[in-house]
Amino acid sequence: MNKPILPEDAAAKARRARNIALALGLAAFVILIFVVTLVKLGGNVVNRSL
Amino acid sequence: MSKTAAVLTPTAEASAAAARPARWQDYLQLLKPRVMSLVVFTALTGLAAARAPIHPLLGAVAVFCIAVGAGASGALNMWFDADIDAKMRRTRGRPVPAGRVQGADAAALGVVLSMLSVMLMGMALNWLAAGLLAFTIVFYAVVYTMWLKRWTPQNIVIGGLAGALPPAIGWAAATGSAPLNAWLMVLIIFLWTPPHFWALSLYTSEDYAKAGVPMMPVIKGAKATRLQILLYSLVLIPVCLAPAFTGLGGPLYLAVAALGGAVFLVLAWRVYRSKAGDAPDPRAADRDLYDVKATAKDARNLFAFSILYLTALFAALLGEALTGTKALELLS
Numbered sequence: 373m374n375k376p377i378l379p380e381d382a383a384a385k386a387r388r389a390r391n392i393a394l395a396l397g398l399a400a401f402v403i404l405i406f407v408v409t410l411v412k413l414g415g416n417v418v419n420r421s422l
Numbered sequence: 423m424s425k426t427a428a429v430l431t432p433t434a435e436a437s438a439a440a441a442r443p444a445r446w447q448d449y450l451q452l453l454k455p456r457v458m459s460l461v462v463f464t465a466l467t468g469l470a471a472a473r474a475p476i477h478p479l480l481g482a483v484a485v486f487c488i489a490v491g492a493g494a495s496g497a498l499n500m501w502f503d504a505d506i507d508a509k510m511r512r513t514r515g516r517p518v519p520a521g522r523v524q525g526a527d528a529a530a531l532g533v534v535l536s537m538l539s540v541m542l543m544g545m546a547l548n549w550l551a552a553g554l555l556a557f558t559i560v561f562y563a564v565v566y567t568m569w570l571k572r573w574t575p576q577n578i579v580i581g582g583l584a585g586a587l588p589p590a591i592g593w594a595a596a597t598g599s600a601p602l603n604a605w606l607m608v609l610i611i612f613l614w615t616p617p618h619f620w621a622l623s624l625y626t627s628e629d630y631a632k633a634g635v636p637m638m639p640v641i642k643g644a645k646a647t648r649l650q651i652l653l654y655s656l657v658l659i660p661v662c663l664a665p666a667f668t669g670l671g672g673p674l675y676l677a678v679a680a681l682g683g684a685v686f687l688v689l690a691w692r693v694y695r696s697k698a699g700d701a702p703d704p705r706a707a708d709r710d711l712y713d714v715k716a717t718a719k720d721a722r723n724l725f726a727f728s729i730l731y732l733t734a735l736f737a738a739l740l741g742e743a744l745t746g747t748k749a750l751e752l753l754s
Contacts, residue, residue: 387443412480
């Protein structure tokens with residue numbers, strides 16, 4: 373068996389950093405969509421039929 | 423299977439590199455950030471040169487979408503070309519050939535980001551810009567990477583269209599249309615690409631030959647490549663002057679295009695008269711990319727100046743658009 377053995381904590385640390393980067397990316401995407409919606413709709417957001 | 427084993431790359435050749443687990447920076451590297459920065463610059467220039475009123479946030483979203491689309495096609499390229507990349511010194515440290523990221527993960531990242539960037543462009547800006555962006559991604563990832571690159575020495579000529587399109591996408595995002603001036607910017611980058619890449623490949627052709635990529639110097643020889651560089655340069659420089667006649671570029675642009683164009687032609691002539699690429703560099707293996715032997719210096723000079731020239735042309739267009747400088751219309 374010649375597979376290199378990773379220290380458990382190094383792998384976990386790298387995975388945690390990847391997860392945080394992914395979470396930040398997703399949060400930024402949600403905020404981006406929200407802001408784009410505000411810009412596109414502008415004041416018209418209140419002009420809807422009730 | 424232990425948690426540790428789950429993160430290991432299973433292939434034997436990659437096991438050494440996989441000793442370091444994939445970091446988020448490895449995934450960022452898949453997006454080719456340096457290429458992305460050039461794409462952002464030319465797309466921004468296209469967006470500004472359209473001189474159309476656009477909400478600054480939507481303008482930023484358009485450039486962001488183009489950047490992410492370019493990154494997505496970079497990731498798809500790195501997935502498909504991992505075998506070639508592993509054989510060339512310039513590319514063998516990339517995440518996939520180095521074994522830090524699985525090829526399937528790179529492909530998945532590319533597909534997801536492609537869809538996100540095109541859909542966001544369509545919904546936030548318009549569907550012409552989204553369609554052009556989708557075309558660019560498919561053209562680079564499928565037509566260039568999967569087909570042309572391994573098949574013909576004209577690979578970078580035709581494939582260069584993908585790298586040339588961002589100004590037209592930026593223009594379309596700002597206006598919803600893509601008039602002739604937008605395509606003139608595309609044509610400039612399209613014609614600039616062959617002399618730029620062939621100058622580089624004249625002194626890196628051993629690498630391409632080793633990887634089996636049919637670059638022009640490998641297939642047609644250095645002499646034919648040097649002639650092609652000169653011919654493309656002779657066509658490129660008049661096209662670079664054209665924006666001053668069509669209401670796209672102003673006096674600053676004209677000065678940059680004319681003076682830089684003259685230098686470009688002199689350097690292309692020197693490459694044509696040189697022996698660049700005639701004999702392989704005996705030191706080949708691990709030298710620096712710009713550390714070339716004496717006969718290849720003319721090719722290296724043209725390669726370096728070509729980057730400066732294109733940057734200066736687009737910087738002039740961007741500067742004139744942002745300062746509201748009136749464009750010249752020498753034809754009218």
